[in-house]
Amino acid sequence: MANLSVSDSLVAQRDVFGNTLVELIDSDPRTYVLDADLANSTKADIVARKRPDHFLEMGIAEQNMMGVAAGMASCGLVPWLSSFAVFLVNRDLDQLRVVVAQPKLNVKIGSAYTGILTGMTGKTHQEVSDIAIMRAMPNLTVLAPADGIETRLAMLAAQDWEGPVYIRLTRDPHPSIFGADHNFEIGKAYIVREGSDVTIMSTGVQTVRALQAADVLAAEGISAHVLHVPSIKPIDTAAIIAAAQKTGRVVTAEDHTIVGGLGGAIAEILGEHAPTLMRRVGIRDVYGESAPNAELLEKYGLTPAHVALAARQLLD
Amino acid sequence: MSPDGSLSAERLQELRRMAIRLRRHVVESVHHAGAGHLGGPMSAAEILVALYFEVMHVDPAAPRAPGRDRFILSKGHSSIGLYAALALRGYFPEEELQTFDALDSRLQGHPDMAVLPGIDMSSGSLGQGLSPGIGMALAARLQQQTYHTWVLIGDGDSQEGQIWEAAFIAARYGLGNLTCILDWNDLQQWGWATAAGYDSDERLPPQESPVARWQAFGWCTIEVDGHDLEQLVAACARARATTAAPTIIIARTVKGKGISYMEGDYSWHSRPVTEEDLRVARAELAAQEEAL
Numbered sequence: 001m002a003n004l005s006v007s008d009s010l011v012a013q014r015d016v017f018g019n020t021l022v023e024l025i026d027s028d029p030r031t032y033v034l035d036a037d038l039a040n041s042t043k044a045d046i047v048a049r050k051r052p053d054h055f056l057e058m059g060i061a062e063q064n065m066m067g068v069a070a071g072m073a074s075c076g077l078v079p080w081l082s083s084f085a086v087f088l089v090n091r092d093l094d095q096l097r098v099v100v101a102q103p104k105l106n107v108k109i110g111s112a113y114t115g116i117l118t119g120m121t122g123k124t125h126q127e128v129s130d131i132a133i134m135r136a137m138p139n140l141t142v143l144a145p146a147d148g149i150e151t152r153l154a155m156l157a158a159q160d161w162e163g164p165v166y167i168r169l170t171r172d173p174h175p176s177i178f179g180a181d182h183n184f185e186i187g188k189a190y191i192v193r194e195g196s197d198v199t200i201m202s203t204g205v206q207t208v209r210a211l212q213a214a215d216v217l218a219a220e221g222i223s224a225h226v227l228h229v230p231s232i233k234p235i236d237t238a239a240i241i242a243a244a245q246k247t248g249r250v251v252t253a254e255d256h257t258i259v260g261g262l263g264g265a266i267a268e269i270l271g272e273h274a275p276t277l278m279r280r281v282g283i284r285d286v287y288g289e290s291a292p293n294a295e296l297l298e299k300y301g302l303t304p305a306h307v308a309l310a311a312r313q314l315l316d
Numbered sequence: 317m318s319p320d321g322s323l324s325a326e327r328l329q330e331l332r333r334m335a336i337r338l339r340r341h342v343v344e345s346v347h348h349a350g351a352g353h354l355g356g357p358m359s360a361a362e363i364l365v366a367l368y369f370e371v372m373h374v375d376p377a378a379p380r381a382p383g384r385d386r387f388i389l390s391k392g393h394s395s396i397g398l399y400a401a402l403a404l405r406g407y408f409p410e411e412e413l414q415t416f417d418a419l420d421s422r423l424q425g426h427p428d429m430a431v432l433p434g435i436d437m438s439s440g441s442l443g444q445g446l447s448p449g450i451g452m453a454l455a456a457r458l459q460q461q462t463y464h465t466w467v468l469i470g471d472g473d474s475q476e477g478q479i480w481e482a483a484f485i486a487a488r489y490g491l492g493n494l495t496c497i498l499d500w501n502d503l504q505q506w507g508w509a510t511a512a513g514y515d516s517d518e519r520l521p522p523q524e525s526p527v528a529r530w531q532a533f534g535w536c537t538i539e540v541d542g543h544d545l546e547q548l549v550a551a552c553a554r555a556r557a558t559t560a561a562p563t564i565i566i567a568r569t570v571k572g573k574g575i576s577y578m579e580g581d582y583s584w585h586s587r588p589v590t591e592e593d594l595r596v597a598r599a600e601l602a603a604q605e606e607a608l
Contacts, residue, residue: 032458056454059488064447064481071451071465074429074437076382077458079451095478098441099448103430 002194006211010173011148013205017110017169018043020155021080025054028159030076034069036062036083041171042112044082062087066095066107073105078159084118085111085127085168089134100164101139108158109166114144115204115255116283116300119171122290128283131203132260134166135233141186142232144168144204144262147176150230153184161186168232170255172293174205177228189236191243195225198311199243202253203229203262206302210253213307224311229262240269244276249314251279253307258282279310317370321553323546327370329608331545334404335365336605339574341400341413343597347589349417352425355584357397359501359542359569360468364401366548367466367497371556376406379433385463386452388437390445390479391470391499392426393586398435399423407434443476445469446496450486453494453562464556467496471522472504480533487534492559495552496535498526499542501571503582519582530564542567575600 021044025031037060039045048055058065062083069079081088088111100107111130118125134142141161145154151169158165177192192207193214202210207228214224227243229235244250250270252263263280270276283300297303323331338361346352368374372385389398396416403410408422415421422432426440437448449467456463469479486494507519523529527537536558540547548567555563571585572578575597589597 058485059481061481061485063444063478064450064485067444067447067478067482068451068454068485071437071448071453072455073451074448075452075455075459077455094441095444095447099438099444102428103438 002191004177004192004211006208007176009176011176012171012173013145013148013151013169014043014112014171016148016151017112017155018046020152021047022050024155024159025051028078030078031080031159032056032072032077033080033082034058034065036060036065036087038083038112041084042082042110044110062091063095066092067099069107070099070105073107078106078108080108080110082110083112084125085114085130086125089127089130093133097137101137104139104163106162107164109164110169111166112169113171114168115170116288116296116302117170117172117255117293120290120292123287126288128257128288129260130168131232131254131256131262132264135265136260139163140233141165142168143186143230144232145230146205146207146228147174147178149176149178149180149182150184153182154230157184157186168204170205175208177208177211184230187231187234187236189227189229189231189239191225192228193224193226195223195247197223197247198249198251198314199225199227199247200251200253200307200311201227201229201240201243201262201266203232204255206253206255209302209304210307212304213253213311216304216308217311222311222315232262232265235265235269237269237273240266241274244270244274248276250276251281251307251310251314253281255302256282257285259285277314279314281307281310317549317553319553321550323370323549328545331365331369332608333605334369335361335545336601337404338365338397338400340598340601341403341410342396343575343589343594345396345400345413345416347594348414351586351588352396352417353393353586354578354589355501355503355571356391356394356470356499358573358575358578359571360394360397360499361574362543362545362548363468363497363499363567364397366545366552368401368405370549371552372466373463376434379407383461383463386436386449386465388445388449388467389427389439390467391442391473392439392445395423395425395427398427402434442473443478446479446482446486449494449496450482450489450491453491454489456493465494467494469496469498471498471500471502471526474498475522483530483533483535486562490560491562494562495555496562496564498564498566499569500526500566501569503571503580503585505582505585507582517581517583526566530566534561536561536563538563538565540565540567542569543573574604
């Protein structure tokens, strides 16, 4: 699958989320969607309209919703939660810990509006720490798909995975990367561009900008190797070590704080197995603000140019 | 259980004897472990006996049967009371109670559904028990099952806001197949001092007037003496027969009930049991058994 490029077609992960939930309900009647009064934002409203018999409105009460999901899962159902990441991660973190993660109950968390691009809502609604928080929680599987195709495949894989899964989604339409032949597996990383001078490792929609950075570098005669890491936990240690050793230089890229996220996870692996020069591109330990997407990406250092700059610094 | 929850005189004596045996296991297990919670398990003794020996449709030989009644101990720190009830009911040997809180034991400080069959939901972080009970009651409705879900909460436990999120949602969904029991023992771990100050043994109750509060949230309420097994079993029968709305049985209890030096003393929420404490407790429980 190496040497993928960024397509012109834009897809919003939240639209895929809503449509795939309907697909899951149709194929597996154990599936129910619980919403904390944000269905028309997260697009779980597609379920509410098409399959109201499998949609349970839980109101603006996320702690209770997480507990209700645990009870349903303990009885053999597969509850999917719909809300904004800031609430699903922070507001009911203790409920997730005690009644979902510790007993390994089969609850699926569709975490909408992650990262900094949340539609002009500002820092209260921008979840920039979820990868760090979620991957530190034992028993939890953490996924961050790159585009619409991979979002659907990650949801199908999560449905078949016995235990709690957190899926990181972005609000706004993004360019697509993968084709219909993408073979997504939990625990695997994917080389999306072959290169030899520097390795970029990215997750979620930031892989789009990692590939665009590779294009920028290619125009300058720099060959970037790009590894997409959609499975934050379990993480593909072997692929990460191999991709680092291929070039000896690693840039990580994520729409997330540089503390404890993908960059942190990769630094842990490489520090133990293959010490490598690194640069982490992400939000630099600050909260965001409300502004149009392009301005946020520029101010908080998340553009392809920022990724390319970090790569050049490693090569100097 | 008879449809109206009435008990023969003989059965009532058996249940009373069982509550005494449960209390003896609690004191002995905490003494053996070197530390543990006592006041809460003691106030809940009759509630647990009523549920496990008379009310709930459960089979210790099939602790994961899909059609079984569910039970959640929201006040998870009263775990040793639940473990004693499970052991007495035959879920595991009574000798295993001696492993309470020990390394690798299935009897963890707070109930862990991942290791002990018979525990329907993990608990221990307060205020969290009622929400999974809603999930179980909804699952019964969605899967056309007739089982009933029972959740035991405390008055300190329900200082947590999540209990009130859950109370609202359970009423909104009209979950008649869900019953909550409030162990209203009037004490918590530390609490608020009275005018006598924090050096005094006196404390204000964790909450007042729970009846009005639960009624305001749309629940059916039944008030009972939480140490009266006849009242408890009859209330559970009424709760099971109520189908339009969730019911809460508000059970007036005494923290540390059954052991004179523990009753009404907040400091017995959790503390080690000395040899002398154990001797006195055993003697008092033996006298209660004798008096039956």
